[in-house]
Amino acid sequence: MNEDAFEVPARNEYRYLVQDEGEEEIQYVRRHYVSPFLVLSRRCMFLIACGVLGLLALAGYLAYVAQTPPPGFAEVSTDCGWLRGRWGGRAYSFKGIPYAVPPVGERRWRPPEDLKAAGKCWHGVYDATYVRSVCAQVQPLSSAGDVTGKEDCLHLSVFSPSLKPAKPLPVMVWIHGGYLHMLSGQEKGCSPTEELAVQTQTVFVSLNYRLNAFGFMALEVLREGSSTNTSGNYGFMDQIQALQWVQRNIHVFGGDPGKVTIFGQSSGGTSVWTLMMSPLAKGLFHRAIDMSGSYVYNATLETAEKDNLVFLRKTGCKDAACLRNLSITQVLQAIPWDEYPSWAADNLTDIPVKDQFYGPVAVVDGHVLSVPPFEAWKKPGLYNDVPFVVGTTEQETDFSPTMKNISTWTLGDYNWFVKEKLDPYGQDVVSEALRLYNSLAPCPTKDRCPERLYTTLVSDMRVSCPNNDLAKRAADALNSPVYRYVVTHTPSKAADSSLWMPYHSRFSFHMLDSLAFFGGLEMVLGTVSPEDKAFQELLTNRFIHFAKEGKMPPEWPEFPTQTALLNNTLQVAQNPFAERCKLWEENDFYKYAWIN
Structure with a gap:
């Protein structure tokens, strides 16, 4: 190799040796000269850049994992x-x-x-x-x-x-x-x-x-x-x-x-x-x-x-x-x-x-x-003209009666309370109430008849009969179908007030229908009977059918033609409580209906 070919690198340049494969001659390739410190600095920057990219990749991965x-x-x-x-x-x-x-x-x-x-x-x-x-x-x-x-x-x-x-x-x-x-x-x-x-x-x-x-x-x-x-x-x-x-x-x-x-x-x-x-x-x-x-x-x-x-x-x-x-x-x-x-x-x-x-x-x-x-x-x-269902339970007030000893009443106690509380409304109201809500009424639990009679009476005047009127007004106004139901199912046992209920409710109490729909009966009853389960399935199936179809199945006609009575089976009747409701309506009791 000719020594004259070697040139002293100018400032900021350096020579880099390259040997071509298959050739003995070493060629000199001209490159920019960089000080050793700058070379080291660039290497560090390269490593830092790689590190940053790695961290970004890791962060991206972690973000992906977090979003997945x-x-x-x-x-x-x-x-x-x-x-x-x-x-x-x-x-x-x-x-x-x-x-x-x-x-x-x-x-x-x-x-x-x-x-x-x-x-x-x-x-x-x-x-x-x-x-x-x-x-x-x-x-x-x-x-x-x-x-x-x-x-x-x-x-x-x-x-x-x-x-x-x-x-x-x-x-x-x-x-x-x-x-x-x-x-x-x-x-x-x-x-x-x-x-x-x-x-x-x-x-x-x-x-x-x-x-x-x-x-x-x-x-x-x-x-x-x-x-x-x-x-x-x-x-x-x-x-x-x-x-x-x-x-x-x-x-x-x-x-x-x-x-x-x-x-x-x-x-x-x-x-x-x-x-x-x-x-x-x-x-x-x-x-x-x-x-x-x-x-x-x-x-x-x-x-x-x-x-x-x-x-x-x-x-x-x-x-x-x-x-x-x-x-x-x-x-x-x-x-x-x-x-x-x-x-x-x-x-x-x-x-x-x-x-x-x-x-x-x-x-x-x-x-x-x-x-x-x-x-x-x-x-x-x-108003919004949509299919409408109006429901009540037959003994609404049994969930929290004012007299907590009502379960121990005798028939004499019941008669005394009805007379005492209805007396301001007149003797005719008292007599008719005792005739319509009497000891001969169907009572699944014979020893609790006074409680059932009293809570039915109060529920009719406060809730069920006024809601009949509400359903009637809806049926007159809406082009959409209107349906009415009354829960008549008596649970297999009293509700456990230590769990959720305010009282040991025994009959078709306020919330019985919603508890049945949401599967809460077992929570308040402890265990449920086949009849309780049948009632729960009946109500749930009809509600879901209504939500899907916008109407009840054929066995449940529109109101006021029929009212559905929901027990462990579905029965229908035309205005089943007409005589009872007539008493409260004609004596202007609807103004005392439940508020809120």
């Missing part, structure tokens, strides 16, 4: 983001899903706000594997009751047998009871479950809505800043907001948004037929089941706002800002539970004291309800 549901879980995408729920092997559950902005702080006593519209959707995947808090409430209903729950409670849960069924499944939306004051959409034994979804091949939704003063306080000072210039009925607005959520999202859970049934028991039943009358709920549901709802419902907003001034005085507040700064406990303790308007309404399971009434909780506010419900049925186009 582990076994036993499932994810769906709603209009407000992704939800992660549970897959139990046979059904899916998504619990504690927020459907509105939390109504706290300045949002207390205002209509619910849509999460997406308010820019409050969550980021990432929302954990919908467990229920959240119940709405703020007090139990028992008094200023000294135990306070539970939160204001941040507007959540719902969904239970589905399939997220991608061959054909969209019917949807049933459960609205819980509790006087509009208490309980939740997640009560054990009386709310939807995965098992029920599988058994019926139906998608179920249950929801929480604002209760008591938080959900229904009507006061003129609360109109300040209101977009509706009204007050009260916030709980009903929550229910409507939840139904709007169902319409937008239920398809991702396998449900059919065009086949939604709303159903509720007690104040949940009251909510159902309120929604039937509300123009705000137009088109949000397609069938309705009212189980033991109230009948009296015509108080004006102005009347309610005046009646509720006692609440305002007890808080010590004079304006809305002060009210919104009160604690949950302060609000609940200021509610007039025992003084008029007497929101506790603790005498509803007994013969009414003459001319003693309770003030309204739900009101005709001009927003949710533009006119009283029965007037709405006189104005075609104002």
Whole structure:
């Protein structure tokens, strides 16, 4: 090799030796010169870059793993983001899903706000594997009751047998009871479950809505800043907001948004037929089941706002800002539970004291309800014309009779109490009541006949007969079919009050139908008989048929042609309690019907 060929590298250059394969001559290839420190620095940068890329790859993998549901879980995408729920092997559950902005702080006593519209959707995947808090409430209903729950409670849960069924499944939306004051959409034994979804091949939704003063306080000072210039009925607005959520999202859970049934028991039943009358709920549901709802419902907003001034005085507040700064406990303790308007309404399971009434909780506010419900049925186009079921149990008040020793009564005790309590209404009423509700009436448990007679009498005047009138008004107004049922089944044993019930109920008590539908009979009875199971299957099958088809099967004709009597078998009769109801209607007892 010629030494002259070698050139001293200029600054910032270096020579790199390359030997071609098969050649002995070494060629010099000119390259930029880099100092040893820079070479080392570049190598470090290369290693750092590799490390960063590796970390990014790991992070991506971890993110992928985090976004991939582990076994036993499932994810769906709603209009407000992704939800992660549970897959139990046979059904899916998504619990504690927020459907509105939390109504706290300045949002207390205002209509619910849509999460997406308010820019409050969550980021990432929302954990919908467990229920959240119940709405703020007090139990028992008094200023000294135990306070539970939160204001941040507007959540719902969904239970589905399939997220991608061959054909969209019917949807049933459960609205819980509790006087509009208490309980939740997640009560054990009386709310939807995965098992029920599988058994019926139906998608179920249950929801929480604002209760008591938080959900229904009507006061003129609360109109300040209101977009509706009204007050009260916030709980009903929550229910409507939840139904709007169902319409937008239920398809991702396998449900059919065009086949939604709303159903509720007690104040949940009251909510159902309120929604039937509300123009705000137009088109949000397609069938309705009212189980033991109230009948009296015509108080004006102005009347309610005046009646509720006692609440305002007890808080010590004079304006809305002060009210919104009160604690949950302060609000609940200021509610007039025992003084008029007497929101506790603790005498509803007994013969009414003459001319003693309770003030309204739900009101005709001009927003949710533009006119009283029965007037709405006189104005075609104002109400929701959907297939409608009205149900009651024969001994509604047996779930919590005022006299707790009623199970020990003799026939003489029964006669004395009826005479004593009905005497202010006149001797003719007393005599006719004792004739119609007598010891010869059918009584499956002979030693408990006085209890059965008394609770039947009170239930007729307070619930069953008024609901006959409600069903009759519905049948006259609706083009859709209307159905009426009365549960006559007597459980195989008394309900265990230590578990859930407030009393050892023995007959067709308030909640018997909802407990049967949700599989809660065994919880309150301990064990169930074949007759109990037959009743449970009968009621469940008919409800599901109604949700799927929008009508009852042929053996259950429309009302008022027939009323269905639900025992362990289905029987029908034409106006079976006509004579009994005539007594209470003609003597103006319907004004004492259950309220709320």
